[in-house]
Amino acid sequence: MDISQIQTLTDTFEGHAQQTETGVEYWLARDLQQLLGYSKWENFQTVVTKARTACEVSGHVVENHFPDVRKMVRIGSGTEREIDDIMLTRYASYLIAQNGDPRKPEIAFAQTYFAIQTRRAELIEQRLLEAERVSARKKLTSTEKELSQLIFEQTGGNQDFALIRSKGDHALFGKSTQAMKAQWRVPDSRPLADFAPTIILKAKDFATEITIHNARTHGMSSEPQISREHVTNNQAVRETLLNRGIRPESLPPAEDVKKVERRLTAGEKQALKNPDTLEGE
Secondary structure, three states: OOHHHHHHHHHHHHHOOEEOOOOOEEEEHHHHHHHOOOOOHHHHHHHHHHHHHHHHHOOOOHHHHOOEEEEEEEEEOOEEEEEEEEEEEHHHHHHHHHOOOOOOHHHHHHHHHHHHHHHHHHHHHHHHHHHHHHHHHHHHHHHHHHHHHHHHHHHOOOOOHHHHHHHHHHHHHOOOHHHHHHHHOOOOOOOHHHHOOHHHHHHHHHHHHHHHHHHHHOOOOOHHHHHHHHHHHHHHHHHHHHHOOOOHHHOOOOOOHHHHHHHHHHHHHHHHHOOOHHHHO
């Protein structure tokens, strides 16, 4: 298959892609039937059935990827009739291609096309999640700096910040900062938060924001006052997490956020140097 054929098929497949109101990409089965070189709907349905089975075996909800729909088609003389069709997600389309006859050039192309598209979506999702975690870490750093400044202003010194933060950690995790560092194998020289998953970063940030608000509003001027406030807020956040089935101390550590940030930065620099990589992932 030469470059011109590949480009033509790519344009054709992408030209038939549609989106739901919520932005979910899909192809209609009767369109995909033609794209994959099946002249008879009955023959194509056999492949769809195999793909549905593969979807179920893989642990996905079939109805989420193969919802049945009906549409109107012209049958001549300006009249229309309603026929059955299926909305196929990218994953469903990939499974159909995988269960088709690879001797058909259209099938061979589709197998690669949808595999790459699925992988690209996974990479985008991963990158967004990593960026969200880096952002959450930066937000917590900023909030903790604000708390440190507040402690300095209202108690006359910020030497108590580390103690107050440590008490907050114990209230959130049910164990000390050092115990969590040992559990997550965090180097002594690194903050525990650098290895915390996103939900814990946001939980710590929320509790700290409440502490800042109440300490400022009520004019708290001593370490014991601010510590009690911070412990109470972290206990409340912990209780919320527990009620939702999330036990903070049982979560696994996340990758070193510094490594994640370096990887994202390197990716951005590479994209600026070679814009084509944005289309090739």
